[in-house]
Amino acid sequence: MIFSKDYVGYLARQTVKHLVEAKMIKTDKTAVVDERVANALVDELSLEDRINDEVRVILEAFQDDMLKTGASYPEMFKKVKNELARKYKAVL
Structure with missing residues (x-):
């Protein structure tokens, strides 16, 4: 927060x-x-903090795939965060 x-x-x-x-x-x-x-x-x-925590958990689960494909962690973080914000109908 x-x-x-x-x-x-x-x-x-x-x-x-x-x-x-x-x-x-x-x-x-x-x-x-x-x-x-x-x-x-x-x-x-504190909604944004909870969303950030959830994004970290999701990206941790896909860490190996991201390394194999060369995906950028900050870029993926932003994309997943935007999806979760849309899902929760949050304005960040």
Whole structure:
């Protein structure tokens, strides 16, 4: 993830604060909403990390074939990552 969890928590608190001030949401328990928003943000922001891990596992399985055919690891990484992002309907 490109952001620290502390920063994501800050972003969540600020987002909730602005939503409440704009009267887009109503809540008496802002701490609970802050935590839920922070968890959702962390989950979304860590999606790319999970996709990268899955790409590494896939490419490890095809490592021998890639060596035989002379395929470039960075190029294959990018192609597999794009396919997985499409599969998960992720915007990276």
